[in-house]
Amino acid sequence: MSNRISSSDLAELKEQLKPLIGQRFRSLSLPIVAIAAFEPSQVGTIVGALMDALIPHLDIKGLGLEKHEGILGEREGYPDYRHESGKRLELKLLYVDNPDLKMKKPPTPREPSARLTQKVTVKNVDPELDAMLLIAYRIEVDDLNQDAAVPRIIDLELFSMIELVEARDKRMTDGGGRWFGNYETPTVLSRIGQEKVSRGIALDSVYGRKESEGKDFNEDTNFGKLKRIPHPKLQEFLAKYRLATGTDQISLDTTVDELIEIDENELQDEERD
Numbered sequence: 609m610s611n612r613i614s615s616s617d618l619a620e621l622k623e624q625l626k627p628l629i630g631q632r633f634r635s636l637s638l639p640i641v642a643i644a645a646f647e648p649s650q651v652g653t654i655v656g657a658l659m660d661a662l663i664p665h666l667d668i669k670g671l672g673l674e675k676h677e678g679i680l681g682e683r684e685g686y687p688d689y690r691h692e693s694g695k696r697l698e699l700k701l702l703y704v705d706n707p708d709l710k711m712k713k714p715p716t717p718r719e720p721s722a723r724l725t726q727k728v729t730v731k732n733v734d735p736e737l738d739a740m741l742l743i744a745y746r747i748e749v750d751d752l753n754q755d756a757a758v759p760r761i762i763d764l765e766l767f768s769m770i771e772l773v774e775a776r777d778k779r780m781t782d783g784g785g786r787w788f789g790n791y792e793t794p795t796v797l798s799r800i801g802q803e804k805v806s807r808g809i810a811l812d813s814v815y816g817r818k819e820s821e822g823k824d825f826n827e828d829t830n831f832g833k834l835k836r837i838p839h840p841k842l843q844e845f846l847a848k849y850r851l852a853t854g855t856d857q858i859s860l861d862t863t864v865d866e867l868i869e870i871d872e873n874e875l876q877d878e879e880r881d
Contacts, residue, residue: 612735613695618766621739622696627668628761633658633744637756640749647712648703652721654760655745656701660688663699664680673697686728687738696734697741698769700834704746704849711755723832724772738769744849765845775839776832785828788815795825
């Protein structure tokens with residue numbers, strides 16, 4: 609569509625932002641002797657805030673980024689950056705495990721936490737201007753100080769924001785969920801709701817947060833996680849950096865199958881609560 613950000617627009621943006629790859633953020637320097645006491649999730653929030661603030665101020669000629677004032681007017685306003693081309697970028701980060709560093713590891717592989725939240729909807733996305741900047745980073749030994757570990761950007765990609773929002777929302781509605789309010793609360797069908805649908809009974813227009821509340825819909829507390837957005841290019845990028853689980857790459861079909869299993873397991877957990 610001519611009124612949407614194009615693949616050539618995204619390619620040009622990526623080319624201009626490529627100098628970010630390889631950048632180290634020494635403002636967050638962790639002693640190697642202490643790194644074993646940290647889990648990735650413990651440094652993720654700090655790294656995110658740091659990169660968000662510092663990227664527009666990096667001494668990189670022609671980067672063309674400045675901080676956007678944020679149209680939502682909240683602590684985490686959307687979008688994060690304005691590019692000199694007029695495009696608007698929302699930053700998301702993907703932590704990549706570094707096997708050369710000894711850190712705490714979760715007992716089982718965890719789903720990446722980055723998400724496209726319900727605050728970003730068709731109401732505030734400009735289809736022609738908005739893109740998501742997804743940056744993959746890992747913690748590495750500082751090349752200037754072998755006793756310290758710092759975050760380093762290892763890859764990046766850009767995606768049409770309207771395509772991501774549409775794919776995210778379609779997954780919700782295809783599964784029987786719906787928005788409540790004016791794109792305020794995303795929901796999924798509860799077990800009770802699923803049973804009603806199977807019996808042809810009309811659903812109530814109310815929702816709860818947990819299965820135990822007995823409503824037809826539950827608030828989707830995992831809404832917008834990047835792993836759950838069935839967008840082929842996004843899933844291809846995520847698959848490059850998924851934690852090692854005995855397989856190298858996964859297809860989009862495999863990803864969707866995994867998401868179904870994740871959803872079913874979480875629903876069972878809610879019922880036990």
